[in-house]
Amino acid sequence: MAQPTQIRLSPSRVNDFLNCPQLYKYRAIDQLPEAISLDAERGTLVHTVLENLFSVVAEERTLAKALEFLPVYWEKQMLMRDELRTLVPDNKEWLDRAGALLTTYFTLETPSQFEPTDRELHVEINLSDSIYLHGYIDRLDIAATGEVRVVDYKTGKSPRPGWEEKALFQLSIYALIYWRTHGTVPKLLQLIYLGDGRMLKNSPKEADLVRTETKLLTIAGEINDSIEGNDWKTKKSRLCDWCSFKTICPAFN
Numbered sequence: 001m002a003q004p005t006q007i008r009l010s011p012s013r014v015n016d017f018l019n020c021p022q023l024y025k026y027r028a029i030d031q032l033p034e035a036i037s038l039d040a041e042r043g044t045l046v047h048t049v050l051e052n053l054f055s056v057v058a059e060e061r062t063l064a065k066a067l068e069f070l071p072v073y074w075e076k077q078m079l080m081r082d083e084l085r086t087l088v089p090d091n092k093e094w095l096d097r098a099g100a101l102l103t104t105y106f107t108l109e110t111p112s113q114f115e116p117t118d119r120e121l122h123v124e125i126n127l128s129d130s131i132y133l134h135g136y137i138d139r140l141d142i143a144a145t146g147e148v149r150v151v152d153y154k155t156g157k158s159p160r161p162g163w164e165e166k167a168l169f170q171l172s173i174y175a176l177i178y179w180r181t182h183g184t185v186p187k188l189l190q191l192i193y194l195g196d197g198r199m200l201k202n203s204p205k206e207a208d209l210v211r212t213e214t215k216l217l218t219i220a221g222e223i224n225d226s227i228e229g230n231d232w233k234t235k236k237s238r239l240c241d242w243c244s245f246k247t248i249c250p251a252f253n
């Protein structure tokens with residue numbers, strides 16, 4: 001019997017597979033190019049500003065400084081993707097919308113009052129023969145007491161009631177990697193939603209992270225089965241309206 005392939009998984013790819021296996025195939029296996037998503041580009045810009053805000057001294061981490069950074073990092077982003085200049089004809093409106101997200105951030109946290117330990121931290125682990133797990137944590141804060149907080153910024157809105165656990169699954173993957181590599185279970189997982197100014201928090205226990213690990217092993221097994229049988233299920237949902245692959249997807253053809 002053929003050995004299962006070790007699957008390289010990040011929280012985003014796990015999410016893709018759970019949302020729609022066919023979408024996962026297009027992205028992770030076929031690696032098809034995708035049209036630029038302006039929502040994703042706005043998210044990148046806001047993340048870059050927040051990441052760099054912590055490079056300046058604490059007392060300068062103000063909303064005014066964040067808004068000052070916006071056009072600077074937007075210009076850099078456009079230098080890397082020239083098409084953005086034509087896709088975003090109204091620069092002022094674009095920066096105003098990104099600025100509104102940063103304004104919301106300052107209603108939720110006071111960045112001058114703490115020092116993050118890491119930003120955009122790459123974490124990885126060979127979880128098993130079937131999974132190599134990796135990802136980037138937006139921000140990791142370690143308190144003087146040794147307590148660890150894993151923080152992720154979202155530029156969209158918080159999930160509807162009943163969907164919180166699904167949203168927190170991404171952070172539980174980071175928590176699992178951190179626990180397995182450092183031996184400490186993060187005290188707090190925190191999702192910051194800039195779209196509606198809400199925070200989602202969770203304090204995982206070891207047993208929760210063991211459940212996350214079991215779920216990931218199941219997902220890796222399902223992906224291996226799909227690869228072996230070249231059988232990728234489609235899952236129609238509201239996401240299809242934003243899916244770059246709708247025109248070639250078997251569910252619509």
Ligand code: SF4
Binds near residue numbers: 234240245246250
């Ligand atoms: S269009 Fe919908 S069903 Fe098809 S790949 Fe995209 S998300 Fe999946």
